[in-house]
Structure formats: structure tokens, C-alpha cells
Amino acid sequence: MSATTFQRPIATTRSVTGISTGKLAVWWILASEVVIFGGLLVYFMLMRLHHGAIWMAESQHTRMEAGAINTFVLLTSSLFAVLAHQAAESGDGKKAAKFLWYTIGGAIMFLCVKAWEWTGEISHGYVLTKNIFWGCYYCITGLHGVHVVAGAIIMGFVAKDAARGKDLQRVECIGIYWHFVDIIWLFLFPLFYTSTAG
Amino acid sequence: MSNHESHSQAHHPASYYIRIYWILAVLLVVSIAGPLTAHHFGSAAHTIVLVTGFGIAFVKAYMVAAKFMHLNVERRMIWWLLITSLAVCLVLFFGLAPDIKNGNGHHWVNDKVFVINIDPVHDCHPGSADYRFDDVKQRNLEEISNGGGAAHH
Numbered sequence: 001m002s003a004t005t006f007q008r009p010i011a012t013t014r015s016v017t018g019i020s021t022g023k024l025a026v027w028w029i030l031a032s033e034v035v036i037f038g039g040l041l042v043y044f045m046l047m048r049l050h051h052g053a054i055w056m057a058e059s060q061h062t063r064m065e066a067g068a069i070n071t072f073v074l075l076t077s078s079l080f081a082v083l084a085h086q087a088a089e090s091g092d093g094k095k096a097a098k099f100l101w102y103t104i105g106g107a108i109m110f111l112c113v114k115a116w117e118w119t120g121e122i123s124h125g126y127v128l129t130k131n132i133f134w135g136c137y138y139c140i141t142g143l144h145g146v147h148v149v150a151g152a153i154i155m156g157f158v159a160k161d162a163a164r165g166k167d168l169q170r171v172e173c174i175g176i177y178w179h180f181v182d183i184i185w186l187f188l189f190p191l192f193y194t195s196t197a198g
Numbered sequence: 199m200s201n202h203e204s205h206s207q208a209h210h211p212a213s214y215y216i217r218i219y220w221i222l223a224v225l226l227v228v229s230i231a232g233p234l235t236a237h238h239f240g241s242a243a244h245t246i247v248l249v250t251g252f253g254i255a256f257v258k259a260y261m262v263a264a265k266f267m268h269l270n271v272e273r274r275m276i277w278w279l280l281i282t283s284l285a286v287c288l289v290l291f292f293g294l295a296p297d298i299k300n301g302n303g304h305h306w307v308n309d310k311v312f313v314i315n316i317d318p319v320h321d322c323h324p325g326s327a328d329y330r331f332d333d334v335k336q337r338n339l340e341e342i343s344n345g346g347g348a349a350h351h
Contacts, residue, residue, distance in 0.1 A: 031283040038287030079219040190251035194233040
């Protein structure tokens with residue numbers, strides 16, 4: 001076997017199941033993430049159903065405008081991620097990298113809005129230990145924020161390689177992860193921001 | 199279907215994704231406007247909040263998963279992987295629900311459930327001035343011993 005066979009890690013490109021192993025690994029990660037976020041959301045919903053009065057009172061203090069802006073930002077960044085995938089599919093690494101950087105820009109904007117939102121809430125006394133609602137709020141949105149940070153960092157590495165036309169298959173993998181982060185937020189938005197309106 | 203073939207099917211022009219994006223943006227506006235205006239609809243307000251808030255969230259999530267993640271052309275194996283994870287969440291829900299929703303069962307009493315049911319705004323928070331865990335617990339135990347069920351005051 002020649003040395004050139006091992007220029008790329010086998011796991012990223014080979015396909016035993018009909019799906020490239022790298023992409024399959026991302027789906028496995030997402031399946032475990034479904035259980036992690038699903039568990040937290042199940043807990044949240046049970047608490048919401050049981051302690052309705054607390055939820056109604058406390059969720060009035062979350063900022064719907066911040067949640068709405070962040071939803072829009074994440075949807076826009078998801079568009080950039082899929083456009084990066086499309087560019088990678090057609091072999092245009094530079095274009096894929098450009099869209100990945102736009103996606104990272106979306107992640108930074110999301111985190112800035114989140115920081116502004118949390119600062120306002122904490123300064124008004126709505127801290128993690130105030131009660132069960134704020135405990136859930138900071139844990140779930142905080143964990144989601146950690147995923148945004150992780151996704152943006154990985155995307156930076158992928159974009160750097162993609163700009164040189166290297167490992168373009170990774171663009172799809174990080175894109176799938178990013179869309180998942182977006183989907184989680186699509187459910188957090190009504191749960192924390194709009195369910196008490198009206 | 200090979201991986202390459204599934205990619206080919208998923209390959210759309212940029213305008214296709216931009217169109218999906220604008221549909222998602224419109225749905226976002228509806229999901230904000232619905233809950234904000236629901237109080238004008240009287241008794242239907244709660245339904246409108248649920249439909250425009252959570253119903254549209256499901257539609258948006260489906261569109262992102264199907265169109266952006268290309269789940270609609272992905273292999274069935276991935277679907278089963280995700281369905282299994284979601285099933286675990288359902289098991290968790292129905293496993294935890296009795297403990298959280300019920301105040302007592304066969305030979306067990308969940309004191310905190312009763313405490314929180316007494317006054318959700320004050321009594322559940324140990325730091326509040328009105329927190330009287332022992333008093334409330336005693337009342338709950340008396341109620342149970344007198345044959346009362348879950349106390350919803």
C-alpha cells in the first residue's frame with residue numbers, strides 16, 4: 001500500500017454505510033445532543049406545567065426583542081451555512097470559506113445579543129438562583145450558547161482549510177451541526193420568550 | 199442510493215435556499231405577531247399562542263432539517279437514529295411526570311410538590327420571607343392522613 005493512501009484520515013471520506021463516516025459521526029453526535037437538550041426541555045416542560053404561576057410571572061421579564069433578533073440571526077447564519085455547503089459541493093473552496101465566515105459573524109452577533117440580554121437580566125436581579133424558572137433559563141440557553149461558541153470555533157478551522165480547497169467535505173459536516181443548533185433555538189424561542197404573551 | 203446520488207438530489211441553486219430562508223423569515227414574523235396580538239382574540243388567545251408559537255416552531259424546524267440539512271434525501275438510517283433519540287426523551291417525560299405531577303403515591307409523599315402547590319410565588323423559594331416549609335409540610339401530611347389527594351390550593 002502506498003503512502004499516498006494515508007494522506008487523508010480514512011474516517012472523513014470512506015463510506016461503509018452509504019454515508020461518509022465523518023458525516024455519520026456528526027449525526028451520531030447530534031443524536032446524543034437530541035437526548036441532552038431533549039432531557040432539559042422535558043424537565044423544563046414538566047416544571048412549566050406544574051409551576052404555571054411562577055412561569056407566567058417570571059417569563060414576563062425575558063426580552064422578546066432579544067430572542068426575536070437572535071432567531072433571525074441564527075436563521076440567516078443557517079442560510080450562509082447551506083450556501084457554504086452548496087459552494088463546497090461545486091468545488092469552490094474560497095466561496096465556501098467566505099460563507100462560513102459569514103456564519104461565524106452570525107454566531108458572534110448572536111453571542112453579543114445574548115450577552116446584552118443576560119447583562120440586563122442579571123443587573124435586574126434575575127439570576128440563576130432566583131428560582132426554578134431562571135435556573136432553567138440560564139442552564140438551557142447557556143448550554144445552547146456553549147454550542148454556538150464550539151460551532152463557531154470549529155467552523156473557523158474548517159473555513160481556513162476550505163479557502164485552500166482542502167477537506168471540503170467538512171463544510172457539510174459543520175453545516176449540519178450548525179443547523180441543529182439553529183433548530184434547538186427555534187424551540188427555545190417560544191418556550192422562553194413568547195409562550196406567556198397574550 | 200449512494201451518498202453521491204443523495205448529494206446530487208440535494209443540490210439546489212442558491213435561489214432555492216434563499217426562497218426557503220424568506221419563508222422562514224415570514225414564519226418568524228408570524229410566530230412573534232401571534233403571541234403579541236393573541237389577547238385580542240379572547241378565549242382563543244391561548245390556542246393562538248400555542249399554534250403561532252410552538253406550531254410554527256415545528257414547521258420552521260422541519261424546514262431547516264428537511265431543506266438545509268437535507269434530511270428529506272438522507273438515508274433512512276439517520277431518521278431512525280434521530281427517532282430513537284427522540285423516543286428516549288419521550289420515555290424520560292413519562293418517567294418523570296408521575297414524580298413531578300403527583301404529590302403522593304403508594305407509601306411515598308413528595309413534600310415539595312405540596313409546598314409549591316400552596317403558593318407558587320412565595321413558598322417555593324427558600325429565600326423568601328413567606329417560606330414556611332415545615333408548616334406547609336405538616337398541613338399536607340395531615341391532609342393526606344385524612345384521605346386527601348394531591349393538594350391544589
